[in-house]
Amino acid sequence: MSYNRIAVYGHRGWASSAIFNALVASGAPIKLIHRPGSDVSSVPSSVSMVELDIEKQQQELIAALQDIDIVISLVGLEGILKQHAFVKAIPSTNVKLFVPSDLGVRADDEQGLRVPMKKTKDEVEEAAKKADISTTMVQVGCFAESAFSIGILGIDYPGNRMVFTGDSANQFVNICTRDYVAAAYASIFASTPPAKLAGRVIGISELKATGSEIAAALKKKYGAEPQIFRHSLEKVNDEVETCIKNGIPLSLAWWVRKMWGSGTLVGLVGNEVWEVEGYKKVSLEELLVGGKLAPYRNMPPQIVQAFNDTIQ
Ligand SMILES: NC(=O)c1ccc[n+]([C@@H]2O[C@H](COP(=O)([O-])OP(=O)(O)OC[C@H]3O[C@@H](n4cnc5c(N)ncnc54)[C@H](OP(=O)(O)O)[C@@H]3O)[C@@H](O)[C@H]2O)c1
Incomplete structure (x- = not known):
């Protein structure tokens, strides 16, 4: 099996920590990009780490992404806005796929796109599209x-x-436990060729x-x-x-x-639901x-x- 080289940003949150651990356990080589001051004491030694302020250190971010196939962002809160730094950096790298932090449902109505959290996430996705970056959006419902x-x-x-x-x-x-979402991320991204994931909205449904x-x-x-x-x-x-x-x-x-x-x-996780084998x-x-x-x-x-x- 050929693994993807994956960079993760936002490893320590409630949902993201479980996803990060599942990606590490998948066997895929993982590089953690973390902000200064982030607690990395429990990160396994198999994970390479780069400390960066991704907004202020663009050149260092570009350098850190040179040997990466897939960037998976799992940030929450104000970190969502910072993902524009990846949109700026990725065109100068060999990254084949960007997976912005979403883990919700797609808003396809005018009002939903005005809900602040959805609006901020949508703007990142749109910016990536404009920059010609291939993305995969993962939707879990609740x-x-x-x-x-x-x-x-x-x-x-x-x-x-x-x-x-x-x-x-x-x-x-549509409901998923955190464990199922974590298993799904590993199943989707560890070894699927990025070209097969590009441009897709993948739903997860437990x-x-x-x-x-x-x-x-x-x-x-x-x-x-x-x-x-x-x-x-x-x-x-x-x-x-x-x-x-x-x-x-x-x-x-x-x-x-x-x-x-x-x-x-229920339909807002999209039509393409990924099943985690076994x-x-x-x-x-x-x-x-x-x-x-x-x-x-x-x-x-x-x-x-x-x-x-x-x-x-
Ligand atoms: N659909 C649902 O029911 C549902 C429920 C929960 C979460 N979610 C979504 O799942 C995703 C991950 O959520 P989570 O709860 O795991 O996230 P979280 O606990 O809020 O944070 C995850 C990571 O974001 C980083 N972060 C937070 N603020 C930041 C900032 N200002 N700058 C840089 N990094 C920052 C943290 O970094 P540090 O390690 O440096 O602190 C942390 O590692 C989000 O998109 C969230 O909206 C969906």
Whole structure:
């Protein structure tokens, strides 16, 4: 088997650390590009490391990418914006494929493209296209660990409560555990020739469930019907607009719920779903009833409260 030479940026986050570890374990040669001050104490010795401020050290970034086939960015938060530095550098290298940090769903509506996180990610993808850089976008829908524990989708698993938005009771949502996403990244990128991945939007899907199926799993878990709230599509549409207008960081959550309630969310991972050979996928029942749901990262109490307040 011939491995791709992969550079990773953003190795230490909640999702990204698992993906990074799976890429390292795949056997592909990995180069970690990390910002100054980033904790690299747990990076295995097989990984080569380059410390760089990618925005201020363009020439060093170009030099670091000379022996790389695929750049996989897994940054979060303000790091998303910094990916424009890769767009500037890659044309001066031999990199064959750029995989920007996305790990969500594609926004193909005007409003979704105004949601700040989606807008920033979309601008990176567009800039890469303009620079003639081959990209692969990976879409996972919602991570199980965040979807069920912090109320992004209007589901309060610990509190046995949930919101049905529009027709979400009957519409599917695409869910992946972090472990599955990590296995999928290794399966997709370790040895597939970059030319076969270029220009593709690859979906990852571990399970799909409707709102009613999730409510039934909650009932089975707790032996009591979950408390159900109902939000109209008009209400969530107004919430998206209010959040965008006022810079409230809940716009993504309200927009995702709107997409779910209108039946479009499940399709936003695209038509090309990558299956991880030999992987035993988890079921909704195993996650919610059988105790297989792993915890999400620790969230600041005010964020937890803000999500809680949307479930009423
Ligand atoms: N669909 C979903 O449900 C879902 C859920 C969670 C995450 N995601 C997506 O998954 C991707 C990775 O998320 P994550 O939660 O693993 O990310 P994260 O925890 O926020 O951070 C990942 C990495 O980003 C780096 N980073 C953060 N701010 C930076 C900055 N200003 N400059 C440079 N680097 C910076 C960190 O570097 P250091 O090591 O130097 O600190 C870290 O290694 C993101 O695109 C995120 O939106 C999607």
